[in-house]
Amino acid sequence: MFNKIVVLYSTVMIVLFGVAAVLVYQYQTQRILQEHTEANLKSAQVLSVYLTRQYEGVLGMFQQIYGDATLSDELIYFLNNEYENYLNYRLDLYYKNGEQRLRSFTTLLKNYLEQDHGIREVSISSSVNHFVMNFSRKNQELMNENASGESRTSHQQRNPQGWSFNREEDVYVYSRELRDPWTLKQAGGISVKFDHRHIEAWLDSQASVKGRLLVMTSQGGVLYDSKGVYGGQVYPYGLSRSPGDEWVMLDEPSKARVLQLGSSGLSVVGLVSRSSIESGTKNLRDGLLIITLAFIMASFAITFTIISKYSKKVQRIIRSMNRIGEGDLSTRIQMPGEDELQQISTRFNDMGDRLEQYIDKIYTTELKQKQAELVALQAQINPHFLYNTLESIRMKAYVQGAREVGDMIYSLSVMFKSMAKKSTVVTLSEELELCKVYLNLFEKRYEGQLRHTLEADPQLLGCSIIKLLLQPIVENYFVHGFRPAEDENWIGISVEQDGSYILLTVEDNGTGIPMERLEEITHSLEGPVAPMDKDYASIGLKNVHDRIQINYGSACGVSIHSTEGQGTRVILKIPMMARGETA
Structure with a gap:
């Protein structure tokens, strides 16, 4: 049974620990996913702020150029004329305006380059004279195109209108046409080249990047890929808007967030792949597995130890019970501890003690009963023999005229006849009648020296009583x-009811009992049952007391009160039972 308990308990613990580990793993996975998603979204927001600021910087530059007529005229003149003519134009403006005219579009572009360190270069191309002017922080370079216009075509292909990615220079570019504000004819174009490495430096300084970040155009072109895979390519998966909390199938299942950057035409996409979450939870998964196995093994070891301890105790109890069943009543269980099994062992030992006492009592009672039956069988012979003999003597006395002697012999024969009856239970009336006959016999013997009284409630005369309880007391x-x-000898017998009991009192004014002797008699009444031999077959207080307790229980019995020189009172307490009832 205990093996089944161990297996069942171990199975339950394995299931519980397994479920707990799965729940913890799922909770931690969701927490890590949420942390990665929030960190990725924060990085995407930081990147969107950075790109928005770059786009606003470009717009601000154009607004400054076209908002100042002198700057715009200068720029258009630069695009529509040779560079030498432009220098003469600048010189004429300087002489014309003096120190009041110090600004030019070149100064504006250089200031713009200094304000945004993410810009690598600004290029201005001429549609009329076919040249390109490149501005960087260190210098500016003028590149003339050949007659075929190959450089111009190449420049326009490399830098189309809007946002694009230049794979040759590893930059993302924002390009825009430059038109004459008066004629609206195209004079050239301007391209702002941004270094994507500055994005990484910016993100590292602002946030801890989790997952993957993409910067995409409205046509799906990728300007920046934090993993460096799709830069300059069209992203093969459509992500025009955020798919919510659902996993989307891209290169691998991922969580995606899409941030639109207003009118810039750009969007920042944040991706958290499932593989990154799983790699982040690998240590957690391995740790949970080890901890779960450790808890299961510890639980099994503790359970096995405790169950084995209880199993040994139970086996000890079972062995003791088997020995009791085989008849070894001296078996006792020595059980350490203060648990329920120790209480069972204590009760088992108490039961063994009571069982031994009960068996001893039953054995003694059966032995005494057999002895009593033998004595009773022997006693039945003598009364019959004496009764027949006394009847012959009585008739002889009557024939010779000795009637008083005949009456005495008759009383004696009545007593012997009553004792010869097989029934051991008589009515109280019959018991009192026997005592009356016995007292009449002694009154004839001690004529004038003895008187007796009998008092009994008539309602009690029909109650049953063990035969020969009062006669030995009178004797x-x-x-x-x-x-x-x-001459003043007196003995009285009274019968009264005391609740559910009957009190039979035999009182006399005789010599009484000395105090020491009275204590000995009282002590002997509480001792073991007296041996049944022929010298103690029908007389004695001990005999009466033992028979009452054997038949009616320990609540009944004999009590003695005596004063030396004044008399003795003996009280017999028996249950009140109608004739035919048994105790």
């Missing part, structure tokens, strides 16, 4: 308390 009076030298 004790004549043996030990009667004073033959005096």
